Amino acid sequence: MAKRNRKSGGRKSSGGPGKTFYIVLALVVAVGAVALFALRGGGGERTPVRPMSVAALNQPADPSAGIVAGSADAPVTLAEFADYTCPHCAEFTRMTGRALRQNYVETGKVKWIFYDFPLSRKTNAIPAALAARCASDQGKYWPMHDILFANQLEWVTSGDPRGRFEDYAGQAGVDVSQWKDCYESQKYLPRIMASRAYGDQLGVDATPTLFLNGKRVPIRQVEYGSLEKLIQQATPSESSTGSP
Amino acid sequence: MRRRMAIAVLALIGLFISLYLLFYHLGWYGGLVCGSGAHACEYVQTSRYARFLGWPVPGWGVAWYASVFGIALLGVQPTFGDHPWTGRLLSLLAVGGLAFTIYLTSVELFVLRAVCRWCVGSAAITTAIFALVAWGWGKEREASGGREA
Numbered sequence: 001m002a003k004r005n006r007k008s009g010g011r012k013s014s015g016g017p018g019k020t021f022y023i024v025l026a027l028v029v030a031v032g033a034v035a036l037f038a039l040r041g042g043g044g045e046r047t048p049v050r051p052m053s054v055a056a057l058n059q060p061a062d063p064s065a066g067i068v069a070g071s072a073d074a075p076v077t078l079a080e081f082a083d084y085t086c087p088h089c090a091e092f093t094r095m096t097g098r099a100l101r102q103n104y105v106e107t108g109k110v111k112w113i114f115y116d117f118p119l120s121r122k123t124n125a126i127p128a129a130l131a132a133r134c135a136s137d138q139g140k141y142w143p144m145h146d147i148l149f150a151n152q153l154e155w156v157t158s159g160d161p162r163g164r165f166e167d168y169a170g171q172a173g174v175d176v177s178q179w180k181d182c183y184e185s186q187k188y189l190p191r192i193m194a195s196r197a198y199g200d201q202l203g204v205d206a207t208p209t210l211f212l213n214g215k216r217v218p219i220r221q222v223e224y225g226s227l228e229k230l231i232q233q234a235t236p237s238e239s240s241t242g243s244p
Numbered sequence: 245m246r247r248r249m250a251i252a253v254l255a256l257i258g259l260f261i262s263l264y265l266l267f268y269h270l271g272w273y274g275g276l277v278c279g280s281g282a283h284a285c286e287y288v289q290t291s292r293y294a295r296f297l298g299w300p301v302p303g304w305g306v307a308w309y310a311s312v313f314g315i316a317l318l319g320v321q322p323t324f325g326d327h328p329w330t331g332r333l334l335s336l337l338a339v340g341g342l343a344f345t346i347y348l349t350s351v352e353l354f355v356l357r358a359v360c361r362w363c364v365g366s367a368a369i370t371t372a373i374f375a376l377v378a379w380g381w382g383k384e385r386e387a388s389g390g391r392e393a
Contacts, residue, residue, distance in 0.1 A: 017320045021249050028253060032260035039264060040273050087291045087356055153358075 057121065061201040062194035066113035067133075067141050070105035076234045078110050078227075079211040081117040081199045084128035084148050085156045086207045093149040096224045101142070104231055114145065116192045117199040117207050124161050129192045131165040134182035135174050143172040247376045248319040251334065254376075255313035258369040261362055262305030265289060269300040285360035293351045301348065305366060308344075312337050312373060331380065338377035345370045 066079065080097070082089040104110040116133075118125035128148050135144035147168045148155075155161035162183070169179045182188070202211070210217040212230050221230065267273045268289060288294065294301050312334065319330040345367045352359055 016322050017245065017249055021252075021320070024253055025256060028256045028260075032257070032263075036260065036264060036267070039277055040267070087358075 057189070057193050059190050059194040059197050061197040062191075063198055065191045065195035065198060066115040067136060067145075069101060069112040069114070069142060070110055071108045072111060074105075074108055074111040075236055076104075076110045076231050077113065077213055078231070079113045079115060081115045081202075081204045081207060081209040081211075083117055083119045083125045083207045084132070085123045085125045085152070086119065087152070089208045090149040090152045092208045092222065093146065096222070096227065098146060099224060100227060100231075103228075109235060110231060115199055116195040117204055117209070118192065118196055119207060124156055124158065126189070126192060127161060127165070128155070130183055130186060130188055131169065133188035133192065134179050135169055135172050137182055138174040138178065140169075140172045140174045144168060144174070147171055245320055247380055248316045248330075248334075251373050251376050252313055252316035252320065254369050254373050255309045255316060258366055258373075259306060259309035259313060261366050261369070262302045262309055265302035265362055266300060266306055269294070269302055285362055288352060288356055288358050288360040288363060291356055293348070293356065304344070308337065308341055312341070334377050335381070338374040341370045342374040 078100075082092070100110070101112060105112045116129040118129055132141055132144045132148060135141050148165075151164070151168065155164040158164065165183070166176055166180065170176050199209070202216075206219075208222065210222055210227075212227075213234050217227070217230065221227065264273070265285075289302075296304055315330060315333050315337070318324045319327075319334065324330050348363065349367050352363060
């Protein structure tokens with residue numbers, strides 16, 4: 001025997017929800033659509049340094065577009081593809097990168113090549129990469145690189161981070177007016193995008209991505225202990241007998 | 245019936261939140277309105293955790309909310325209201341949605357240490373949907389125990 005459901009829940013005697021329900025749905029759709037339209041401007045206009053030229057953005061892959069640290073004769077090469085706005089890249093630099101550079105790059109055991117891999121053209125990734133590259137003109141790439149990552153949260157969502165980048169450039173020890181000329185000119189934009197294109201060619205799809213002597217490092221090994229082991233395994237033994 | 249209507253309304257609100265975040269991911273919107281402070285939505289939305297199995301997380305959100313909305317809407321129609329699969333599908337989606345929400349919220353709090361307010365809003369809606377669905381399980385158990393629901 002079928003039981004009548006006395007809890008109508010707004011059900012009219014003919015069945016189904018009442019008009020009120022559909023009115024509420026229509027209101028939600030209307031408010032939602034208006035909100036989507038109103039919020040399309042975003043939380044702050046991103047102000048590019050100046051509009052980036054399409055020609056400068058479309059570059060062929062160039063393996064020489066990375067920034068090199070360490071001896072050209074180092075037996076091990078570690079290539080890092082990173083985005084300055086990426087939280088994992090900041091964490092990698094803080095927890096692993098700096099220590100590895102100190103212990104292996106400065107001692108001549110590893111050549112480190114940093115490739116810009118801006119994940120998006122709409123974030124501050126490219127402006128940050130430009131800021132760092134312009135510091136390289138005065139030999140201060142790595143101090144600027146470390147400062148950018150260390151202070152990432154301060155500028156990553158800023159509508160216009162130029163002021164902060166200028167402060168960082170001063171902290172890195174560059175001549176700020178010279179740095180500003182470089183930054184405003186965007187002269188390193190083609191190199192940054194050629195670096196990105198090279199990463200695309202290698203199949204880089206996330207940051208940071210590392211290659212040790214040309215072989216991609218599995219994500220679970222992107223931490224100090226594992227990288228140290230990989231570097232030691234890749235380093236030719238100093239006590240090998242006989243000349244090559 | 246009332247539960248499913250509430251679920252439908254909540255899912256529709258959640259759908260618009262997910263659409264907003266998806267439009268940002270697709271580059272149609274330049275930035276996110278997220279209040280001031282260093283821990284902002286864009287920091288979370290541009291992290292590696294903003295993609296799942298190759299798709300933007302808001303894309304999964306749009307699909308999930310649209311499914312929940314569709315099934316809840318069907319579930320208040322006389323033709324499908326008593327159909328057992330309506331309840332089962334909603335239950336499956338609610339459990340899956342809650343599990344994914346717990347995962348994403350944990351990532352925000354313990355890995356990224358940044359809180360996206362839109363994600364919090366979506367998490368609250370998903371949790372409310374789960375609570376409404378779970379409440380229905382209790383009612384079904386009472387009904388199957390011989391007491392009138």
